[in-house]
Structures are given as structure tokens and as C-alpha cells.
Amino acid sequence: xxxxxxxxxxxxxxxxxxxxxxxxxxxxxxxxxxxxxxxxxxxxxxxxxxxxxxxxxxxx
Numbered sequence: 001x002x003x004x005x006x007x008x009x010x011x012x013x014x015x016x017x018x019x020x021x022x023x024x025x026x027x028x029x030x031x032x033x034x035x036x037x038x039x040x041x042x043x044x045x046x047x048x049x050x051x052x053x054x055x056x057x058x059x060x
Contacts, residue, residue, distance in 0.1 A: 008045055013054070016044040 008016050017023040022040050029037035034055065041051045 013041075013044065013046065013050075020044065 011019065014023070017026050017040075020043070022043075026037055026040045029040060038051060038055060041054060046054075
């Protein structure tokens with residue numbers, strides 16, 4: 001993992017997904033595999049409250 005990938009300070013969630021190369025995978029998982037989508041968000045070092053909120057929100 002590069003320094004950019006390991007330091008998410010100041011990045012939006014979308015930026016984190018793009019920098020880690022997980023944006024398209026996350027979009028697909030959000031529609032078809034909620035467990036995978038949750039694991040991707042966890043890998044971005046998001047807190048559980050944020051992850052729970054995002055999983056309830058229709059993003060796409």
C-alpha cells in the first residue's frame with residue numbers, strides 16, 4: 001500500500017475508493033453484495049457509524 005493509500009486524512013469517501021482502485025467494485029457490490037460493500041468501506045478505515053449510515057443510503 002502506498003503512502004497515499006495509507007493516509008486518508010482529508011479525503012472524501014469517493015476519493016478513498018478511487019485512490020484504492022475500489023470505486024467500481026464498490027458500486028457493483030452496493031447493488032449485489034452488501035457484505036462485500038461493507039468490507040470495502042471497512043478497508044477505507046471508516047468508523048462503524050459512518051459505514052452503517054452509508055449502507056442504509058441509496059447512493060446509486
